[in-house]
Amino acid sequence: MVSLTKEQSVQEKLKILTDAAKYDVACTSSGVDRRGTSDGVHGNGIGNSINAGICHSFSGDGRCISLLKILFTNECIYDCKYCINRKSNDVPRASFTPDEVCKLTIEFYRRNYIEGLFLSSGILYNPTYTMELLYQTLYKLRTVYHFLGYIHVKAIPGADPLLIEKIGFLADRMSINLELPTAEGLKNIAPNKNRKLILGPMRQIQNGITQSKNELAVYRNAPRFVAGGQSTQMIIGATNEQDYQILQVSEGLYQKFGLKRVFYSAFVNVNEDKALPATIGGPPLLREHRLYQADWLLRFYGFKAQELLDEQHPNLNVLLDPKEDWAVRHLEAFPVEVNRADLHTLLRVPGIGVKSATRIVKARLSARLTFEDLKKLGVTLKRALYFITCNGRMMYPTKLSEDYIVRQLTDSVKRVNFGSDGMSYRQMSLFDDYHVNAAPDIITLKKAAGGEF
């Protein structure tokens, strides 16, 4: 493999290695609280971290820019069909040195351009060799440059477990991409990867996190291992898994691997590879959006994958969001009385989010709630009104029939929110406002209605 790095400037490298990293969707900096000073004044490093995460900018696709998201190198010995950096592609190649990455991180961070570093890499020579380079970079950044900001690093499947262990004590978050929802899909389009090599280190990191938590409970100053948790990513629409399978996989990852987040990435056929679906009409953004909504229901609303989808009903509804879809299929559970229903039940009402549900429970301690109050508490009455009563009354006399409600809910196309990626959901976790994410993209929606997805 010929390396061209000698003649390249940092600027050229940054361009190539940012471009090569952009299809990785995660850019969050959440999950870690770490102060940069002991008393608000004195400290000997640079940086801190706040649990909610911080977005520093938004790129032209509306995605949050939080971390300096780059590859260490885009040279790669593998040939994954969906990847722009695959061996068989003729693209410009570049590699950073550890010092270049450190310097860029620090100088961007001082200017408050970024919240930290997200370092991933193509596979140079072999996984262990590559992982060693990432380790050296992080080690330098933490110990020579005294950087205390956020670091997210990719674990390279197949790398020496000892290195993964060592790097885990330097990083705030680690992730290994599952890439495709099923082992079969992976085998078909990423011939050099296999599921076992991905799940192995995922388990290792999970165990490391658990052990570190236990040690921290005993020794307050024990070193922290991947304190911000582990995440992963699946490409949506490159292979033909159904949403039902995808949600089952996510649920398994949350429950059995303790993952903090699963990210979904609408497939873009960057290589125009004949073996993969064409994405001329654009990547399947609406499907990705619905999966994020369903994922949200799994994590914060107490839903099970099985409740949302099953074999008879394997894909998410394009016109209704997953909660509405569930509600109209379970009209026997409605209407619920907002002055009495418990939190769990309120969370299942369309138009009531986590924040408004909690507000309802608290506010009704001091007053009996009216529809007017509900509005103040942030409930979207337009959607909730079919499913609730207030002091025994519905807002309008309403037929509780599936067809009627579906028609009403889908009537105003404008209403449907359309955030095209995980970042707007991160926003939701900050402000928890299900209705303040992205604007509806009417064209996409019409396409969806026309069955184009």
Added chain:
Amino acid sequence: MDTILVCPHSLEGVFTAIYIAYRDKMVHDNTHIQTQLEQELETQRVLFSEYREIQPDEELFGKVRRTLIERIGWEVYEQICEAMAMEKPGMADSVYHTVVKALSKGPNTGCYVLQNLTDPYIHKVAMASQNVWREIHHLMGFVRFEELAGEEPILYSQIGPKNNVVTFLAPHFADRFPMENFMLHDCKRGIFVVHPKNQPWYVRLEQGVNSIILPPVTKEEETYRELFREFCQSIMIQSRRNDKLQRQMLPIRFREFMVEFS
């Protein structure tokens, strides 16, 4: 007849007025607090009320502050401070009546006062605090520093926030950059936060037009600006382009201070 206590738009002002309302045993339902700034924003004067000017008093402010923190807890206290950062008519009065409600309850219930969102005063305070907090959180990310030349480099940032939030940002950056000299400058209100390295930060008000002459930026500054612009361009996925979403997440009003948009 209603009494209106008039004070400057600051926590000191409003808390002093609250102290006086209690001290003089005024009937809360017939008493209101209005700040001078609010009066400017709202030209209409209420007829048939008595106006009374209040001078902020540090000692009385301290007393109210301590009582509040003790009775309603830090979290709610902070929310009240945030609400006052919003320069909207009626805010001081809402804070006042929220405080009255909080203190009228028995011990250990004051901290729940902001949950009673059906009360219009409380609703206003809670929503304002949420709004202001959102801007603070936005700015934690959107603030851009540039490096000014000098014996030691100084990081300088100019902002023009909707609400008066620069002092809320200071602790965050002081914790993040303990070893940097930095300045946050709210150019809309003429307020500077100054942080000399390894020292506590303080506030300076701009006096006169040319009160502070800034040194030029360092040689490397343009290099890093260019690198970051390059980065922001390269990270975008063209097939997902969505200007509307970008505008929604990063409102235009912030952009004039951000290098990647200049």
